[in-house]
Amino acid sequence: RISILLTVFVLILALAGCQNGTSQSGVSELKLAHNQTLDHPVHLSLVEFGRIVKEKSNNKIQVKIYPNGQLGSEREVLELTQSGAVDVAKVSASALEGFEPDYSIFSLPYVFEDYEEFEKTMNNKDITDKIYYQTEDIGIIGLTYYNAGVRNLYTKNREVNTVADMKGLKTRVQPSQTSVNMIEALGGLPTPMAYGEVYTALQSGVIDAAENNETALVGNNHGEVAKYYMYTGHQIVPDMLVMNAKRFNKFSAEEQKIIQEAAEESTLYHEGVWAKTINEMTETAKNEMGVKFIEVDKSSFIEAVQPLHKAYAQDEKTRDIYQIIKGAGTNE
Ligand code: GCU
Structure with a gap:
């Protein structure tokens, strides 16, 4: 026992x-x-x-x-x-x-x-x-x-220099409402999806563009299908x-x-x-994958998203954190 x-x-x-x-x-x-x-x-x-x-x-x-x-x-x-x-x-x-x-x-x-x-x-x-x-x-x-890193826009076959070039661009974003709102504010068509699906979606034409740091081009092979990488620097x-x-x-x-x-x-x-x-990855994307890296003037992009900032500063769910991050009283 x-x-x-x-x-x-x-x-x-x-x-x-x-x-x-x-x-x-x-x-x-x-x-x-x-x-x-x-x-x-x-x-x-x-x-x-x-x-x-x-x-x-x-x-x-x-x-x-x-x-x-x-x-x-x-x-x-x-x-x-x-x-x-x-x-x-x-x-x-x-x-x-x-x-x-x-x-x-x-x-x-x-x-x-x-x-x-x-x-x-x-x-x-x-x-x-x-x-x-x-x-x-x-x-x-x-x-x-x-x-x-800093998130930048990349496309299969369209150079984007100002926000006007975003019109109708089917752009993958992370599954985040704020990112959806961002692409809408820029004039594109947001398509939220998980990261693992992006390569196939780009390749098959379900989307024309995505946005990420440079590692996506090489580490996840997106540079095989997306040939333009614009330094929009829209998110960190x-x-x-x-x-x-x-x-x-x-x-x-x-x-x-x-x-x-x-x-x-x-x-x-x-x-x-x-x-x-x-x-290293930027060099590989440039030299081995033929990705073109393009500097853009960010001002039209920054201007286009100002309504989102206003909404954040006012919405009771986000206004505290917005103030904390931006510093009280600034950017209003
Ligand atoms: C970055 C991030 C990942 C995320 C990915 C995405 O690469 O590090 O965690 O999944 O962006 O765009 O979904």
Whole structure:
């Protein structure tokens, strides 16, 4: 009888451990999902995140990465993170817009003057803590952000120099209402879809254009079909590393600190990898794929989206975050 009781006891312990994501050996595994390829800078920075977590925890916390959208689109992965089936996810801030209106601010075109302003904002803990913990009640917290570059427009066969050239351009955007509104304000026809579908949609002519940083051209082969890349610089949308809130809160204070520090250190590491990759990929797109890179005068684009800024400053769901990001009283 004692041995039966012992077996039951051990089983209960094992189950409790599993529920916690902790194996019998005391190792906690964090399942991390993202939608980039293995040579993308974000993947390399997530590997670095895992390495630091493992090292600082003396192998007690280990990160297992599921890349390439294996576990689904960003929206699906966020839902899995909410439910706890996935522990950590790297998604675009745009994908979080459907979960928390504060994140929509990052898709508001030209909300940041330039990358420096964006970086200053993202490194201001007063601002980011508010955003990162805002989603705790829906089961997710933010750990850090990664530079995802500046988003520019690219087309299959149309040069776009001013906003007038956007007329009727079927343009893929991220599944974010703000991005849909942006393309509408610019005169194009927005087509929201998941990232993994963009290459085929461009190739088959379902869309004429898309918009992203330069890695999309080479890493995701969009440069094979899109030959014009215009530096419209309309959005600077960070990538976000988010975690299931319950899972995070179950870790001890010391372990939470390890995860947090590893996340922040991987953001710094990412900056170096990012800069190098963007240069390399731009050269490859130019020289090997025949993509033409075009500087544009942004003024007509900036002007066309001003009604969106007005609406953001007034809407009760977005006005606080808009003021915080823009600085009280400016741009009104
Ligand atoms: C960027 C971002 C991805 C996102 C993609 C998109 O590449 O890093 O997380 O999925 O844009 O346009 O959907």
